[in-house]
Amino acid sequence: MAGVPRNTKQKQAVYDALCRLDHPTATEVYEYVRSAHPTLSRGTVFRVLGGFAAEGRVRRVTLEGSDARFDHTLAPHAHGRCRLCGRVTDIFLPDYASIARGAICGGFQIEECDVEFSGICSECNKKQMREDAKEE
Amino acid sequence: MAGVPRNTKQKQAVYDALCRLDHPTATEVYEYVRSAHPTLSRGTVFRVLGGFAAEGRVRRVTLEGSDARFDHTLAPHAHGRCRLCGRVTDIFLPDYASIARGAICGGFQIEECDVEFSGICSECNKKQMREDAKEE
DNA sequence: CTATCTGCAAATAATTTGCATGTAC
DNA sequence: GTACATGCAAATTATTTGCAGATAG
Secondary structure, X not given: OOXXXXXXXXXXXXXXXHHHOOOOXXXXXXXXXXXXXXXXOHHHHHHHHHHHHHHOOOEEEOOOOOOOEXXXXXXXXXXXXXXXXXXEEEEOOOXXXXXXXXXXXXXXXXXXXXXXXXXXXXXXXXXXXXXXXHHO | OOOXXXXXHHHHHHHHHHHHOOOOEHHHHHHHHXXXXXXXXXXXXXXXXXXXXXXXXXXXXOOOOOOOEEEOOOOOOEEEEEOOOOOEEEEOOOOOHHHOOOOEEOOEEEEEEEEEEEEEOHHHHHHHXXXXXXXO
């Protein structure tokens, strides 16, 4: 019923885009992939990304105020969304002790966990420091 | 330029719905509020909820595979989404040490943080235990 | 061969927005 | 009285889906 997934050029191109781009939205994947495969359609991008997510081959990340983004990094990690540049940064927390998969938290049995920050990323922090230095 | 927000029946009704319902979507708020205010429009619900979120009076919660939900609990907490019943549970983590507001994590300066679990909520866990007991 | 994919275009559905009117203060 | 809000309906936008033809295995 499920069916064995087949390998197609389109899937390869989408996965490749996913690895090169930084937490892209489906549309960003679409635009990237289009340069090499002009006939690849939007519908296919959504279908392939959805399929990958269902297989657990990529992670769909739903960040506040943004379209869905896709992440090829499967190890548990958090995401930081920069208030200034919008960039999404992978953050590997030093301590997942209380929020790890399998843990039970207030009666809730955790199978997956996603942590989302918003704030200022290191790039923008550096940039601001440089600007502050100039002003003096 | 910003303008001082005014108190209207509609805003009161929306806020009231938010407190009674459990992490409702905008549409759930709309339907609840409609029973008492049949003329209140969908557009207004979205505008009011968006306004509350902008003022920081409620929290917009963007959970994977769901429309935006709204939470009147402002204290930092995590959300658990039950794989079985879909219910969204508030979870107050025992240790926010490494992910608290203001902390800097891998160069990223945290201003807001959201933690999302998916798994099985305590209600469904209990239900399953009951069913398992019967089977024996 | 045939089950799975793809492209295309039309369909969904949440959310936003423009505008004329209503109303809080 | 004058901003700010609301209702309505149309617009926008991400995502999904139906279907006929293409293709991987």
